[in-house]
Amino acid sequence: NAGVTQTPKFRVLKTGQSMTLLCAQDMNHEYMYWYRQDPGMGLRLIHYSVGEGTTAKGEVPDGYNVSRLKKQNFLLGLESAAPSQTSVYFCASSLDTGIRNQPQHFGDGTRLSIL
Amino acid sequence: QKEVEQDPGPLSVPEGAIVSLNCTYSNSAFQYFMWYRQYSRKGPELLMYTYSSGNKEDGRFTAQVDKSSKYISLFIRDSQPSDSATYLCAMSAWGNKLVFGAGTILRVKS
Numbered sequence: 001n002a003g004v005t006q007t008p009k010f011r012v013l014k015t016g017q018s019m020t021l022l023c024a025q026d027m028n029h030e031y032m033y034w035y036r037q038d039p040g041m042g043l044r045l046i047h048y049s050v051g052e053g054t055t056a057k058g059e060v061p062d063g064y065n066v067s068r069l070k071k072q073n074f075l076l077g078l079e080s081a082a083p084s085q086t087s088v089y090f091c092a093s094s095l096d097t098g099i100r101n102q103p104q105h106f107g108d109g110t111r112l113s114i115l
Numbered sequence: 116q117k118e119v120e121q122d123p124g125p126l127s128v129p130e131g132a133i134v135s136l137n138c139t140y141s142n143s144a145f146q147y148f149m150w151y152r153q154y155s156r157k158g159p160e161l162l163m164y165t166y167s168s169g170n171k172e173d174g175r176f177t178a179q180v181d182k183s184s185k186y187i188s189l190f191i192r193d194s195q196p197s198d199s200a201t202y203l204c205a206m207s208a209w210g211n212k213l214v215f216g217a218g219t220i221l222r223v224k225s
Contacts, residue, residue: 004158040123042203042217043159058212090158103149104213106158 002026004107006091012113013081021076021110023091030096032074033058033104034066036087043090049074050096081114088112118142121204121216130225134191138204138216141185145206145214148180150189153201153218162202163189194223 004025035043045058049068065077092104121138151159163178165171171178177190204216
Protein backbone atom coordinates (compact mmCIF):
# COMPACT_ATOMS: atom_id res chain seq x y z
CA ASN A 1 0.00 0.00 0.00
CA ALA A 2 1.82 3.10 -1.30
CA GLY A 3 -0.28 5.73 0.55
CA VAL A 4 0.52 9.18 -0.84
CA THR A 5 3.02 9.39 -3.69
CA GLN A 6 4.52 12.62 -4.99
CA THR A 7 6.40 13.14 -8.25
CA PRO A 8 8.95 14.42 -8.94
CA LYS A 9 11.06 14.26 -5.77
CA PHE A 10 13.46 17.02 -6.83
CA ARG A 11 13.35 19.75 -9.44
CA VAL A 12 15.33 22.84 -10.35
CA LEU A 13 13.60 25.53 -12.39
CA LYS A 14 14.58 28.88 -13.82
CA THR A 15 12.53 31.96 -12.98
CA GLY A 16 9.52 32.19 -15.27
CA GLN A 17 9.34 28.49 -16.11
CA SER A 18 6.23 26.47 -15.41
CA MET A 19 5.77 23.00 -13.98
CA THR A 20 3.23 20.65 -12.45
CA LEU A 21 3.65 18.60 -9.29
CA LEU A 22 1.66 15.38 -9.13
CA CYS A 23 0.15 13.79 -6.05
CA ALA A 24 -1.52 10.38 -6.08
CA GLN A 25 -3.21 8.56 -3.18
CA ASP A 26 -4.51 5.00 -3.07
CA MET A 27 -6.50 5.21 0.18
CA ASN A 28 -9.77 6.37 -1.42
CA HIS A 29 -9.59 9.61 0.57
CA GLU A 30 -11.98 12.42 -0.25
CA TYR A 31 -9.83 15.32 0.92
CA MET A 32 -6.46 16.27 -0.53
CA TYR A 33 -4.12 19.14 0.34
CA TRP A 34 -1.01 20.91 -0.90
CA TYR A 35 1.36 22.49 1.63
CA ARG A 36 4.68 24.22 1.44
CA GLN A 37 7.26 23.93 4.20
CA ASP A 38 9.84 26.63 4.77
CA PRO A 39 12.40 26.91 7.63
CA GLY A 40 10.83 28.42 10.74
CA MET A 41 7.41 28.69 9.07
CA GLY A 42 6.02 25.23 9.52
CA LEU A 43 3.56 23.80 7.01
CA ARG A 44 1.36 26.33 5.23
CA LEU A 45 -1.70 25.30 3.23
CA ILE A 46 -1.65 26.36 -0.43
CA HIS A 47 -4.83 24.79 -1.84
CA TYR A 48 -7.07 21.91 -0.92
CA SER A 49 -9.87 19.79 -2.36
CA VAL A 50 -12.87 18.26 -0.64
CA GLY A 51 -13.68 15.92 -3.50
CA GLU A 52 -13.26 15.18 -7.19
CA GLY A 53 -13.78 18.29 -9.29
CA THR A 54 -13.54 20.72 -6.36
CA THR A 55 -10.71 22.98 -5.20
CA ALA A 56 -10.37 25.79 -2.67
CA LYS A 57 -7.75 28.32 -1.60
CA GLY A 58 -5.69 27.89 1.51
CA GLU A 59 -3.44 30.28 3.39
CA VAL A 60 -0.89 31.02 0.63
CA PRO A 61 -2.53 30.38 -2.78
CA ASP A 62 -0.99 33.17 -4.87
CA GLY A 63 1.13 31.97 -7.78
CA TYR A 64 -0.28 28.42 -7.69
CA ASN A 65 -3.15 26.62 -9.39
CA VAL A 66 -4.59 23.16 -8.72
CA SER A 67 -6.83 20.60 -10.34
CA ARG A 68 -8.59 17.47 -9.05
CA LEU A 69 -9.93 15.74 -12.16
CA LYS A 70 -9.75 12.29 -10.56
CA LYS A 71 -10.39 11.41 -6.93
CA GLN A 72 -6.97 9.84 -6.49
CA ASN A 73 -4.93 12.67 -8.06
CA PHE A 74 -4.28 16.27 -7.05
CA LEU A 75 -2.07 18.45 -9.26
CA LEU A 76 -0.26 21.62 -8.22
CA GLY A 77 0.84 23.99 -10.97
CA LEU A 78 3.27 26.88 -11.03
CA GLU A 79 2.56 28.97 -14.13
CA SER A 80 5.54 31.34 -13.83
CA ALA A 81 7.98 30.22 -11.15
CA ALA A 82 9.56 32.82 -8.85
CA PRO A 83 12.52 32.42 -6.45
CA SER A 84 10.10 32.95 -3.52
CA GLN A 85 8.50 29.63 -4.47
CA THR A 86 11.66 27.72 -3.62
CA SER A 87 10.42 25.33 -0.94
CA VAL A 88 9.55 21.77 -0.08
CA TYR A 89 6.04 20.90 -1.20
CA PHE A 90 3.98 18.26 0.56
CA CYS A 91 0.77 16.64 -0.50
CA ALA A 92 -1.59 15.10 2.05
CA SER A 93 -4.93 13.33 2.05
CA SER A 94 -7.61 12.47 4.58
CA LEU A 95 -11.07 10.96 4.88
CA ASP A 96 -13.88 13.48 4.96
CA THR A 97 -14.33 15.25 8.27
CA GLY A 98 -17.49 13.43 9.22
CA ILE A 99 -18.16 13.64 12.94
CA ARG A 100 -14.55 14.17 13.91
CA ASN A 101 -11.72 15.69 11.90
CA GLN A 102 -9.66 12.97 10.34
CA PRO A 103 -5.84 13.06 10.50
CA GLN A 104 -3.93 13.76 7.32
CA HIS A 105 -1.47 11.39 5.65
CA PHE A 106 1.52 12.93 3.90
CA GLY A 107 3.75 12.12 0.96
CA ASP A 108 7.53 12.50 1.16
CA GLY A 109 7.65 15.86 -0.55
CA THR A 110 8.98 17.55 -3.68
CA ARG A 111 12.06 19.71 -3.22
CA LEU A 112 11.80 22.61 -5.65
CA SER A 113 14.54 25.19 -6.28
CA ILE A 114 13.94 28.18 -8.49
CA LEU A 115 16.98 30.05 -9.72
CA GLN B 116 1.38 36.44 16.93
CA LYS B 117 1.17 32.98 15.43
CA GLU B 118 -1.93 30.92 16.12
CA VAL B 119 0.26 27.99 17.25
CA GLU B 120 3.62 28.50 18.93
CA GLN B 121 6.29 25.82 19.17
CA ASP B 122 9.89 26.14 20.36
CA PRO B 123 12.10 25.22 17.38
CA GLY B 124 14.91 23.77 19.53
CA PRO B 125 17.08 21.92 18.85
CA LEU B 126 16.49 19.87 21.96
CA SER B 127 19.38 17.54 22.71
CA VAL B 128 19.00 14.73 25.25
CA PRO B 129 20.92 11.55 26.19
CA GLU B 130 19.53 8.16 25.27
CA GLY B 131 17.01 6.92 27.83
CA ALA B 132 15.90 10.41 28.90
CA ILE B 133 12.27 11.51 29.15
CA VAL B 134 11.53 14.14 26.51
CA SER B 135 8.86 16.81 26.82
CA LEU B 136 7.71 18.68 23.71
CA ASN B 137 5.15 21.46 23.93
CA CYS B 138 2.91 23.79 21.95
CA THR B 139 0.73 26.69 22.96
CA TYR B 140 -2.18 28.03 20.97
CA SER B 141 -4.52 31.00 20.97
CA ASN B 142 -7.71 29.72 19.28
CA SER B 143 -10.10 28.38 21.91
CA ALA B 144 -12.14 26.65 19.15
CA PHE B 145 -9.41 24.04 18.57
CA GLN B 146 -10.66 20.59 19.54
CA TYR B 147 -8.50 18.16 17.57
CA PHE B 148 -4.83 17.88 18.44
CA MET B 149 -2.16 15.90 16.66
CA TRP B 150 1.53 15.23 16.84
CA TYR B 151 3.49 14.39 13.73
CA ARG B 152 7.06 13.12 13.50
CA GLN B 153 9.15 14.13 10.51
CA TYR B 154 12.47 12.51 9.69
CA SER B 155 14.96 14.36 7.51
CA ARG B 156 13.86 14.47 3.85
CA LYS B 157 10.62 12.66 4.63
CA GLY B 158 7.01 13.66 5.01
CA PRO B 159 5.32 14.08 8.42
CA GLU B 160 3.87 10.88 9.87
CA LEU B 161 1.07 10.87 12.41
CA LEU B 162 2.14 9.89 15.95
CA MET B 163 -0.74 10.84 18.20
CA TYR B 164 -4.29 12.08 17.67
CA THR B 165 -6.36 13.48 20.55
CA TYR B 166 -9.83 14.91 20.69
CA SER B 167 -10.54 17.60 23.32
CA SER B 168 -8.76 17.51 26.69
CA GLY B 169 -7.03 14.69 28.51
CA ASN B 170 -4.22 12.20 28.06
CA LYS B 171 -3.57 9.53 25.49
CA GLU B 172 -0.83 6.93 25.72
CA ASP B 173 0.68 4.78 22.97
CA GLY B 174 3.76 2.78 23.90
CA ARG B 175 6.53 5.18 24.89
CA PHE B 176 4.50 8.21 23.77
CA THR B 177 1.98 10.18 25.83
CA ALA B 178 0.01 13.16 24.55
CA GLN B 179 -1.58 15.63 26.94
CA VAL B 180 -4.05 18.40 26.18
CA ASP B 181 -4.91 21.18 28.62
CA LYS B 182 -7.58 23.29 26.92
CA SER B 183 -7.95 25.61 29.90
CA SER B 184 -4.31 26.66 29.47
CA LYS B 185 -4.30 26.25 25.68
CA TYR B 186 -1.26 24.00 26.01
CA ILE B 187 -0.45 20.58 24.59
CA SER B 188 2.48 18.27 25.31
CA LEU B 189 4.08 15.15 23.93
CA PHE B 190 6.18 13.01 26.28
CA ILE B 191 8.61 10.40 25.04
CA ARG B 192 9.84 7.87 27.60
CA ASP B 193 13.11 5.97 27.29
CA SER B 194 14.12 8.06 24.29
CA GLN B 195 16.13 6.34 21.56
CA PRO B 196 18.47 7.68 18.85
CA SER B 197 15.78 6.62 16.35
CA ASP B 198 13.49 9.24 17.94
CA SER B 199 15.75 11.98 16.55
CA ALA B 200 13.48 13.93 14.22
CA THR B 201 11.41 17.09 13.98
CA TYR B 202 8.14 16.95 15.91
CA LEU B 203 5.23 19.01 14.63
CA CYS B 204 2.11 19.79 16.61
CA ALA B 205 -1.08 20.41 14.66
CA MET B 206 -4.61 21.32 15.66
CA SER B 207 -7.98 22.30 14.23
CA ALA B 208 -11.51 23.28 15.06
CA TRP B 209 -14.34 21.01 13.84
CA GLY B 210 -14.56 20.97 10.06
CA ASN B 211 -11.68 23.41 9.73
CA LYS B 212 -8.20 23.19 8.35
CA LEU B 213 -5.18 22.02 10.33
CA VAL B 214 -2.86 24.66 11.77
CA PHE B 215 0.70 23.49 12.31
CA GLY B 216 3.42 24.59 14.68
CA ALA B 217 6.83 25.28 13.15
CA GLY B 218 8.27 22.07 14.64
CA THR B 219 10.83 21.17 17.33
CA ILE B 220 14.07 19.46 16.34
CA LEU B 221 14.91 16.62 18.75
CA ARG B 222 18.33 14.97 18.94
CA VAL B 223 18.81 11.88 21.10
CA LYS B 224 22.48 11.11 21.71
CA SER B 225 23.66 7.53 22.20
